């Protein structure tokens with residue numbers, strides 16, 4: 001992030017996880033994760049399938065209960081808050097699973113994300129700024145969009161609310177390179193414009209290292225390694241993902 005962008009950045013957006021533990025029933029999936037996303041930063045949480053990446057995001061969002069440790073946004077504990085309350089505090093989410101109402105139009109999918117219809121026009125304008133194709137397709141049912149268009153709609157829906165902090169789960173999954181490029185350029189412009197701090201969960205290492213400032217690898221619910229997203233990081237991360 002440039003110095004100019006830092007000055008433009010909205011106050012806050014810092015996420016801090018300390019020794020976070022969570023899981024399902026008798027199983028503890030996330031085992032003492034400590035992780036920080038600084039204001040204006042993009043951090044990539046990487047790891048093989050089933051290591052607890054999505055569970056970590058869902059724990060931050062209050063969708064999976066916190067069993068230990070602490071989670072703070074801008075220094076304020078968010079443990080126990082509902083996803084709706086977190087959204088009202090400026091925490092956005094672009095989920096991987098069942099993210100859209102397939103039989104509803106693009107407009108109605110976007111409309112459901114805003115707190116009141118009064119805020120819809122400004123939110124839609126912001127969304128079109130990220131992905132202009134949405135403007136001409138508002139009446140189209142979301143289920144008839146291509147996979148890549150659906151991912152862009154999910155991201156537009158999260159970004160149009162101007163979150164302080166945005167959590168993005170495997171946005172690049174199954175996408176062709178041209179769509180991945182468009183998404184990468186939106187995330188990089190968001191960072192350069194001093195927008196949301198972003199935590200991405202990713203399997204696509206090249207995409208992750210392209211957009212992120214820093215990365216962390218999650219292995220069996222623990223942070224196994226972390227570092228800056230510099231070119232030489234690729235081999236180091238690959239070693240974690242291949243063993």
Ligand SMILES: Nc1ncnc2c1ncn2[C@@H]1O[C@H](COP(=O)(O)OP(=O)(O)OP(=O)(O)O)[C@@H](O)[C@H]1O
Pocket residue numbers: 024029047048049050051052053054055056203
């Ligand atoms: N609702 C659930 N109930 C019980 N176990 C679950 C539930 N959701 C996930 N798990 C288990 O928790 C573990 C971690 O899953 P999680 O989805 O967090 O992994 P991940 O790193 O995001 O993997 P992937 O890349 O495959 O999405 C897995 O063993 C998974 O089977």
